[in-house]
Every structure is written in structure tokens, then in C-alpha cells.
Amino acid sequence: MSTPNNLIEKTEVEGRKLSIVEALREALQEEMRRDERVILLGEDIGIKGGFGGAFTVTLGLSEEFGSQRVLDTPISEAGFTGIAVGAALGGLRPVADVQYGDFLFLAMDQLANHAAKLRYMSGGKLKVPMVMRAPVGATTRGAQHGQSLESHFMHVPGLRVACPSNPYDAKGLLKTAIRMNDPVIFFEHKLLYGSKGSRKEAGGLELFGTVPREEYLLPFGQASRVRQGRDVTIVANLLMVHKSLLAAKTLAEQSIEAEVIDVRTLVPFDWETVFESVSRTGRLIIVHEDTLTGGWGAEVAARVADSCIGYLQGPIRRVTAPDTPVPFAPVMENFFVPSVEKIVNAVKEICQ
């Protein structure tokens, strides 16, 4: 079993304060310098005078690496995803991205039927070392630019799934993803990118994090215990890690000590850390922005029920988006996205 990697420890790491965007860019840059086979594909990612992708992650990379390595594609998600799969089979390490995670559905065949399965159906002879980066999360852009899609991909054997919540994890996991020999779907939450202006909806979240100057990699399959507590375990990912931490603060004022676990990767999933925590606290809340039914929280609930039923002192609760498309109106969107208040209430209910 892995030792839970503590965020509190990480803030003591020597380094600079970076946003997730900067951390991701550094990861790409370091891996591209290290390995000629790493190339980028996506829309508007390297255009001179452009914006470095929808969220500026690739800004400046085409200047350093040239348009042969930072490939600007037409608006052809299915096509360029398939080309990335083929290029990975051919020996490159492509990092493709969609401007919004929602567009992964256009590329679903190439990801789920080809990238995920070619190793298996070749009897283990092939590998598909590619990364697909995808921004997720509701940001008042409505139903087709705000979904959280992790659960869909967690359900496809053959794919790896990462969903970091902070700059340190984002950089370390992306570097590992690029070196992996399996296809990785790499989810990034738009409100965590740390850019200013239109992303101010993120409210009072701490979006900058300490990132060491020295190179480091983070393994997949190691969750991070970002807060210790004895009364309840809250398991979350992406933006919901931050909301869970805020909820834990409120709960502490009411003498409930919540332990918060950031899953960091969904495939592979660090079951040990979750089981160990639940066996101490006896209570479990799962928080995700992905919708409720069939969401990854259901899988966590089922596994915990299977492995830790004897330790449970109350029902398992999920605090998630409802089973609806993402609405536009802020008043509805605020209802849709799990709030700190909802997390607090769910905890109090099961702690009674």
C-alpha cells in the first residue's frame, strides 16, 4: 500500500507558486525537451499570435518546438484523435487535446474502440502511448461546454484516467502520463486553471500551488490525503477536493473532523487509501461534479460496501451533480455543482 501523500507536506516543498496552466505547460515543455517523440496535436494550440489552446496551456511551445511538434489541426476531433492513436502505434508519444472535454464524445470511437483496445486485441503485441487532455467543469457555458466526463472513461478498460486538483499533482501526473505506455485521458478542471478574468467564478479558491524547480514525477494509483480527520472520510477529485476542504473547515468549527482524500487518478484507483481511511472513520462521503447515476462515486460506494462493511457506522452518501445536463443560468448552475453547504449537510446527516 502507498503512503498517502499529504498536500500539507507538499506546501512545504521548496519551489515557486505556479498555476495549473503553468504547471501543465512546464510538464509538456520538459517532456518535449527530454523526448523527441513527444508531439502535441490540437486546435489553435500553436498558431503564431494565437492563444496556445483554449486555455493557454500550450502558449509559447510552438515557438520553442516548431510546428512539426506542435501540430495545429483542423476542427476534426475524431480524425486527429485517430491520427494520435496511429502515431502512438507508430512510435511517437502524442499529447492531443480537445478545447472542451465535451468534444471527447466526437472522438469516442477512436478512444474507446481503438486506443483502449488495440493492445488487447493484438494479444499484447501493441502499445498506445498517448495522452488526451480534456478540460471539464461547469463555468456558465451551459450544456455542451461544461460537463464532467471522468466516469465515462473510467468505465472503458484499457484507458487510464487522471484528474488532478492542484499544480503540483497536475505537473507530476502529466509527466508520468506522457511516459506511460497506455492511453491516458487527462482531465483538467477549468476553474482550477488559475487564469484571471472570466474564471473568477472560482471564488476564493487557492489556485496557485508550490511546484519544485527540480524535476519530479508522480505515480498513478496513489491518492493523496489532503486533510486528516477521525470522524468522516470525504473522497473527491478536481474542483471538489477544494470544496471538500472548505466543507471540512466549516465542519471542524462544529467539532466534526473530516478526512479529505483526493483520488488524483481514477484508473488505476488507490482503493487501499480509501479503505484504510474508512476503516478508521467509519463514514464515507463521495463528492464529484460528474452526474450521480453511474458516476464514479457509485463505484467507490460499492467497493467500500464490499470491503469495509464491518467498519461502516452510517450510510454512504454521494454529493454530486444531479442527473441533468449542465444548466446555464448561474442560479441553476450553482444548484447543479455540488456546493460546500451540500457537502457539510451530507456529512452532518450521516454523522448523527
Added chain:
Amino acid sequence: MNQSLLTRERRLGMYRKMLLCRMFEDRVNSLFLQGRMPGTIHQAQGQEASAVGVCEALQVGDMLTSTHRPHEHAVARGIPVKFLMAELFAKSTGCCHGKGGSMHMGDAELGMLPAIAIVGGGVPLAAGYALSFKYLKKPSVAACFFGDGAVNQGVFHETINMAAIWDLPVVFVCENNKYGASTVIDSVMKVKTVSARASAYGIPGKTVDGNDVFEVYRATLEAADRARTGQGPTLLELETYRFAGHSRSDPGHYRSKEEVAAWKKRDPIVRFETDAQSSGLLTEPEIVDYRASVEAELNDAVAFAESSPSPLAEECLTDVYAE
């Protein structure tokens, strides 16, 4: 084409490959009817000139992608038939260790990606290989087989456009056998030829007699040369016909007897034999000998497949991830 440009040996080699394709399919058909193979099969009898003509123009290091109808492509690419047969028998010695089956046969180490059974799905994969070849400065090309049914898929359009703007070394090969399952191509495509679409991407397009192995070879060689010398992709359309139904369960009632009979007169193997006999390339007794030698190779393949072990049930769990 001017056949004299090809050595006698080469021409006879192409003939034997076509025979091997056809007789492989016929053997598989009878084994299947005897219930000795699980699953279903999509057979390609009648399309041998296309499979062999294209593969003959490819080199070691080139990559071929294929479809749900891949048996003849795999045979023509030179994957030993015993490994193909073993895969159809679901044995661990099969080219995909029993995890692929009929619709995924292939072996990338031998120049053919496991076949892709999503119609059109292999088209971007071939372009991706081509991108890697270009980027890694390898002198290789990707060749991509797909049916007439694939040309109305979105990835067909997206991929050919990208291959064109990036001058990727890929040859797109449409085996136009007139039908996608029971749907006749004229009913789902307004232009008269698939190759006409090439102009929409600014690349050369060409329709050739897909039942003439030398025509197919020449057209593919030209397209592959073009790709290899950095001039980008070509869209080839090979006009051909499948003699069998779409899959094992299809009696083919949507095609008229007259149409089938007319195409059988253009049988690429019969045509080759007739021409070869009149030009003195082959004699009747030699044809008999070739058939006997192919028969023997297939007997060995079946014996190999039958005597091979099945995979363990638990092997279901392996090969999902590389690490």
C-alpha cells in the same frame, strides 16, 4: 500494365498469393460450416487481385490497415497462414493469441495492424502511422484498406483532409465492391465514383479495375512512390466484387443472379490463369501443381491450428494495460 516489367518469378508469386487468398477463404468457409470455428466471418472471395496487387507494392516497414473483411489482406501481406488459421480457431498460437479473431486478424510486426472492425475506424490510424513515419524520417508508407461503406463516415473526410494538408505518406485504398452489407453504393453516394471525392481534398484520385492484379499493383506502386517521396496521399478506388454474402448469415438476396454471374466472369484468378496460359506464363499442369502446393500449405496450417493449445480462460485478464 506492361507485365514484362515484372519478372516471371514475381508474376507467378502474385498468382500463388491470389490462389492462397482464395483457397484460404474457401477452406475457412468449409471449416466454418463444419462448426469448427467460433464467431462469424466476412469473406473476400473475388477480391484477391485487390489484396495482392496492393500488398505487392508495399515494402517491409510499411503498415497496412484493414477492415472487418481482412483475411485476404492478411494472407496477401504475408502473415503465415498457420497463424491466421490458428487465430480463427481461437488458439493461443494465433496472430493475436486468440484475443482478436476473424475481424481483428493482423500482426503489426509483420506490417499489418490488427484489422479494425469499426467501418472507417482504421482510416485515421493509417494516417497516424504515416505521421509517425514522416516525423521519424522513415521511408515507409501506410496503406489503408476500407470498403465503399466507409466513405460516408466522418473520419474518412476528416482524415483525408488532414493527410492532404500535411502531405502524409499514406495510400487510401477503397475496395469498392458495390455493397456495404446489403446497401448498394449508388443509393448512398451521389457522385459516380469514390475517387471523384479526391478533388475535394486536393489530392489525386483514381479508379482502377480492382480485378486486374497488375493494374492494382501499378496504381498502388505509383501512389506509394508518391507518398514515399513526400508528395502526399492518393485516393485509389478498386472496382471489385465479393462473391460470397456479406457475412456467413447472408444469402445475398439483394443482388441479382445476373449481376453475380457477370462479375464471376471477371473472376481475378480465372482471368489471370486465362491470360497467363495464352501468354505462355503458365501451363495447365503448372496450375494443377500450384493448387496442390497451396492445398498442402493450408493442410499444414489447419493441422497446426488444430494441434495448438487453447488459451487459458484467465488470459482474458491480461494485455489490458502495458504497465
